[in-house]
Amino acid sequence: MNNIVNTVGKYLYWLSIPRIGFTDVLDILIVSILFYQIVKWIKTTRAWVLLKGIILLLCIALAAYLLQLHTITFILANTMSVGITAVLIVFQPELRSALEQLGRKNWIANIFSTDTDQVKEGYTARTLQEIYRAAIEMGKVKTGALIVIEREVMLGEYERTGIPIDGKVSSQLLINIFEHNTPLHDGAVIIRNNRIVSATCYLPLSDSVEIGKELGTRHRAAVGISEVSDSITVIVSEETGDISIAVNGKIKHALAPQEFRDELSVLREENTSSKKFKLWKGLNRNERKNRE
């Protein structure tokens, strides 16, 4: 009898609810906020894609371990330690900018803010139509233009190199910005959430050898930004009036109007397919705003 009571007592001991003090709650709260802030930051950088890759690798490592696949477990365990050093080197610019922001940020306001201006709303058909119309018009008269359309990866550090605009996207505004001999025509325009956020932005230049020799720094800058982000960049050549698109480190040069329209429509499809659930509210709100 005593034995049974002792055994049950042992199990009940493990089942008993531990005492939670104020410091434990504070501890969990701080860790949760930190974790949330880190994930939020990662989501706005190209490290997000990498994080998904790391999670996949961890799943494979776990499966290999459970299935006793010793060689795969050994290889993954060893590459991961080297991988961490590689990640620190590759993402050195992002880490540096995060640490710089740490010093600049108003932390209390940031932690408790709903951060509504950071919410991605998705591009409306109207915005894409305005960009299309502006590029075609500028191409006809050979006005050089560089239009970066932000997607998941935030382009804040490039936006800060330019002059803030915060204007609704319209073909007239874009044409006006890139008009020769005006103060805003040099550099790139960045578009976020159907608004032109900044003009005269300086973009990183690509050193890819795949870019044709006939293409100069405007095209290199477009490819450069597409290498460090998931943005889509529209380039209008001042020399030829050709319209090109840079995406994922590649340039699609001298597009026909229909090809250009199709390339832009990718942004619209993103809203209506993969992000349907996440964005439907924001999209409607945005469309309503645009109709007003």
Ligand SMILES: Nc1ncnc2c1ncn2[C@@H]1O[C@H](COP(=O)(O)OP(=O)(O)OP(=O)(O)O)[C@@H](O)[C@H]1O
């Ligand atoms: N790093 C950069 N970031 C943003 N804009 C840039 C950058 N480098 C160049 N530009 C823009 O490109 C213009 C120079 O274009 P350049 O003639 O060298 O390029 P290109 O690719 O030959 O284009 P185009 O066919 O229009 O002549 C600059 O005046 C500036 O507006």
